[in-house]
Amino acid sequence: MxxxxxxxxxxxxxxxxxxxxxxxxxxxxxxxxxxxxxxxxxxxxxxxxxxxxxxxxxxxxxxxxxxxxxxxxxxxxxxxxxxxxxxxxxxxxxxxxxxxxxxxxxxGCGGFETSSTAPIMRAQVQVLGLSDPHGARARLLSARDQIIAAANEKDRVLIGLGGGCREIEVQVFEETQVGPMVVLHLLVDVRDAMGANTVNTMAEAVA
Incomplete structure (x- = not known):
């Protein structure tokens, strides 16, 4: 363009x-x-x-x-x-x-108006077999900074470009077919990349 x-x-x-x-x-x-x-x-x-x-x-x-x-x-x-x-x-x-x-x-009507959201992708880590899923959620949230740091260590190039893991989300699902489950999301700014490999690598490191 x-x-x-x-x-x-x-x-x-x-x-x-x-x-x-x-x-x-x-x-x-x-x-x-x-x-x-x-x-x-x-x-x-x-x-x-x-x-x-x-x-x-x-x-x-x-x-x-x-x-x-x-x-x-x-x-x-x-x-x-x-x-x-x-x-x-x-x-x-x-x-x-x-x-x-x-x-x-x-x-004739002023053309097109555009906007965009931030380039955020989510990586998901599921944790099964928990006797205290709410306690596990609390522990994950308390370790937020360490989790983000561990994820970002896996892609220093992305960090240098201004991207990287920005935040985490943690949800509890008490009734599933496999029992209680905790789901951790890594919210990753992937910049101009498609980002699938990046977020997968970060999720594997955190898991």
Whole structure:
């Protein structure tokens, strides 16, 4: 996704490009490159690939280059009050056109508003065979800091990136098919990672 930073001097990017689909791939790339202030190396990278550009141009809309499959640009997007040109690597026709068209409709109402939650994943540890599950829960909660520290020792890289285990949750389930159960959750900020391996490793260390 391409956007131009506000600086007070440089003009903001305008994703509304008239007749963009009627341009040749080379002219589209030049237009996008100028709008996003791409250097020559970036433009050359978009011209590479095994797929011939003229073939890619007949497969989807707004082609500017190839990415082993056609690489197009969806126009008209305004997101959180700011314009973006959205790169889309797809092989199916009409996808880029549909995205651009819907963005143009939304643009008339101010575009799209987005938000996100923190990148928190949960790892679960189940403890069985307990005669005093509530006492076990209390002991786990009292050891909160040690549990979090033990989990975070397993991924120092994630800690360095600002992530890591943030909190624990402990629940008691008194009536299950296997008897009373205590469930410990590790709440882990996985940053930009998908996080499955990270939280599994932390849970195994704590267990």
């Amino acid at each position: 391409v956007a131009v930073q506000d600086s007070g001097v440089e003009p903001r990017l305008n994703s509304r490009i008239e007749k963009f689909r009627d341009l040749s791939p080379a002219d589209r790339l030049a237009t996008v490159g100028d709008a996003a202030r791409l250097g020559q190396a970036d433009r050359d990278a978009l011209r590479g690939g095994v797929l011939p550009l003229d073939l890619a141009n007949g497969m989807i809309e707004n082609v500017v280059g190839t990415f082993e499959i056609p690489l197009g640009v969806a126009t008209n997007f305004t997101i959180n009050g700011r314009d973006y040109l959205i790169p889309m690597a797809v092989e199916e026709p009409s996808v880029v056109a549909a995205a651009s068209y819907m963005a143009r409709i939304a643009r």
